[in-house]
Every structure is written in structure tokens, then in C-alpha cells.
Amino acid sequence: MNWKKIHLYLYTFCRYFLATMIISYAFAKIFETQFISQPSTYDKPVGELNGFQLTWFYYGYSYWYGLVIAITQIISSILLFFRKTTRIGIIVFLTYMINILLMDFAYNIEGAKGMATILTVMGLFILFSDYKSIKKYFIDEPPLFSNDDYSNWINKIKNIKYLYIIFVFIGFFFLISTLKNKYMGKNDFYGTWENLKNNDRLYFEAANTFQINKKNEFNSFVNGKYSFSKDSIKFNLSDKKSKMYLEGKYILEKNTLNILSKNDTLKFKRIR
CATH class of the missing domain: 2.40.128.270 (Lipocalin)
Known part of the structure; x- marks a missing residue:
């Protein structure tokens, strides 16, 4: 059995399937067949909206925001149709697809979970099929600037960044928790x-x-x-x-x- 051929055909199928499906979702946003709330939704208290109604109302509030998502989906779709641009296309695709998957499960949007899972798994399959190139670019390639590009005095104190990182984490942890207790605290009346x-x-x-x-x-x-x-x-x-x-x-x-x-x-x- 020629596993390389099987990988090739499966990889190609996933590219075209994702590119095709995402176009349909993009045009659904452009022609406003997605993110449309029913008239009864507008007269319900927010606390009575289920996850689907709340999500659709929120994303449908701004048409141009949905349009930006649609344009991003079309761009990723076009990139996925071509082998040379698949790498950047799949990264663009996964930036919004993983968010969609998490949203579908977090807000319990029935009917969308299955397809979102399939599309995300396919996207990850395409991404990790090319893991050597991804690893080479993001990990193995040297950073944009080397130590030689910095002044000597900066190289001597560069390890201070570890203390700075710790300071940022601890500082903001206590700052935000203090502000929460002062301004967002819940007493017995709340x-x-x-x-x-x-x-x-x-x-x-x-x-x-x-x-x-x-x-x-x-x-x-x-x-x-x-x-x-x-x-x-x-x-x-x-x-x-x-x-x-x-x-x-x-x-x-x-x-x-x-x-x-x-x-x-x-x-x-x-x-x-």
C-alpha cells in the first residue's frame, strides 16, 4: 500500500473540501442568511436567550464585522486552492476556525458542533502534514535580530527580561485582583x-x-x-x-x- 499516495489524495481532498465549505459560510454572511435573529428575539430579556440566540444576536449586530469575517474566509479559501499558498492559507483558516469551534461548544450551538469539529480536524491535518516546514520556519530559523545586532550593554543585561516577565505576571495578577475586589466585588445584596x-x-x-x-x-x-x-x-x-x-x-x-x-x-x- 502506497501511504504517500494516500496521504497526497487525502491532503488534496481536505484542501478543496475546506476551501469549498468556507466559501459557502462567507457568502452566507455577505447575503445575511447567517447571524440573523428572529423578530421574537428582540423582545426577550438577555437572561432568557439561549447560547445560539445570544451568539447570533451579538454577531449580527454589526453587518460590517460579519463582512470582515467573510472576507477573511474567502481569502483563506483562495489560498487553500493552491499548493504554494496552502501554508499561509491553513494558518489563516485555523485562526478563526478554532475560535468558531470553541464558540460552538461554549455556547452550546447545536447543529454546528459536528461540522466545526470536522473542519477543524481537517485543518489540523493539513497543518501537521507540513510540520517539518512549520517547525523550520517558526523554531529552527534564527530570529530576525541576533545578539550581534544589539549593543554590548544590552547583551549584558538581557537576562533582566526574566525578572521583568515575572514582575509583569505578578504585578498584573495582584493589580487586577485588587481592582476586582474593590469595584467588582459581590456582597450579599448583589x-x-x-x-x-x-x-x-x-x-x-x-x-x-x-x-x-x-x-x-x-x-x-x-x-x-x-x-x-x-x-x-x-x-x-x-x-x-x-x-x-x-x-x-x-x-x-x-x-x-x-x-x-x-x-x-x-x-x-x-x-x-
């Missing part, structure tokens, strides 16, 4: 609460901000910042400096929140 009396929604959000969605009023949205102590809570409006919106004692349990103001007792249940 989440969505519904008023049991009128179904208004109270949202406790990051950085001690809040929003209220009033179901039965013309000016339906109220937002600002809140502060709390051991047993009391204050809501200040953001559009009017230091104006108090609500203040009172609170009783917070796992899924219930009662706020006892001067005029009323507000009862909320946790939605999420």
Missing part, C-alpha cells in the same frame, strides 16, 4: 430582586451601584449608588447630587429583603 407588591425590579450591581426598573411608571428607570451599615441602607440618585432616594432599616436573608423606610415597608424576593 443580584436581582423583585418587589412583591408591584413587581418593580431592584438591581444591586458592581461598585455599590443600583438600578430600579419600575413596571408601571413613565420614568421607569432609577439609578445611583447605595451604601449600607450593619442594619441600615441608603440609596442616592446619580443624576441629582447627593439627593436621597430611599433610606431605611433592612432585614436581609438568603432570598428575601425587607427595607423599612419611614413611610412604608418594601418586601423583595431574590430572582437571581
Whole structure:
């Protein structure tokens, strides 16, 4: 059995199959038969959208962004049709195809997982069929600039880069984690609460901000910042400096929140 011939025919088949299939996906984006959301999607809360609806709505929001993806797919397709440009074509192809594969599984897009897996496996087969050339270019070939191109004093201190790399990783780790705890921390209030009396929604959000969605009023949205102590809570409006919106004692349990103001007792249940 001539394995080299079999490899040749399989390699060629994969090139043409990928190039052909990707063209179809590209034109689907150009003619807007892909990334199109149904009318009912626009009236659903974001929290009720499934992975497919959320992904299609997001990518379909901007036509020109989908057009850029389509153009990239067409370029990779044309490159794959020719042996001399297959190497760059397959690299361009895999840059978006692997992302598509991960997206299909991460957002549970049924019906697309199978084809995405097949296309990605074929692409990897083409890439690693030429692994010697890939290894030669990316690993064996010397870097663009050698030590001789740098000044002597730079060569003497070049090992400082290892300390710099460690500093960058540790520095940003603690910086981002500190900022998260300060501005994105989640306290016991954090989440969505519904008023049991009128179904208004109270949202406790990051950085001690809040929003209220009033179901039965013309000016339906109220937002600002809140502060709390051991047993009391204050809501200040953001559009009017230091104006108090609500203040009172609170009783917070796992899924219930009662706020006892001067005029009323507000009862909320946790939605999420």
C-alpha cells in the first residue's frame, strides 16, 4: 500500500473540501442568511436567550464585522486552492476556525458542533502534514535580530527580561485582583430582586451601584449608588447630587429583603 499516495489524495481532498465549505459560510454572511435573529428575539430579556440566540444576536449586530469575517474566509479559501499558498492559507483558516469551534461548544450551538469539529480536524491535518516546514520556519530559523545586532550593554543585561516577565505576571495578577475586589466585588445584596407588591425590579450591581426598573411608571428607570451599615441602607440618585432616594432599616436573608423606610415597608424576593 502506497501511504504517500494516500496521504497526497487525502491532503488534496481536505484542501478543496475546506476551501469549498468556507466559501459557502462567507457568502452566507455577505447575503445575511447567517447571524440573523428572529423578530421574537428582540423582545426577550438577555437572561432568557439561549447560547445560539445570544451568539447570533451579538454577531449580527454589526453587518460590517460579519463582512470582515467573510472576507477573511474567502481569502483563506483562495489560498487553500493552491499548493504554494496552502501554508499561509491553513494558518489563516485555523485562526478563526478554532475560535468558531470553541464558540460552538461554549455556547452550546447545536447543529454546528459536528461540522466545526470536522473542519477543524481537517485543518489540523493539513497543518501537521507540513510540520517539518512549520517547525523550520517558526523554531529552527534564527530570529530576525541576533545578539550581534544589539549593543554590548544590552547583551549584558538581557537576562533582566526574566525578572521583568515575572514582575509583569505578578504585578498584573495582584493589580487586577485588587481592582476586582474593590469595584467588582459581590456582597450579599448583589443580584436581582423583585418587589412583591408591584413587581418593580431592584438591581444591586458592581461598585455599590443600583438600578430600579419600575413596571408601571413613565420614568421607569432609577439609578445611583447605595451604601449600607450593619442594619441600615441608603440609596442616592446619580443624576441629582447627593439627593436621597430611599433610606431605611433592612432585614436581609438568603432570598428575601425587607427595607423599612419611614413611610412604608418594601418586601423583595431574590430572582437571581
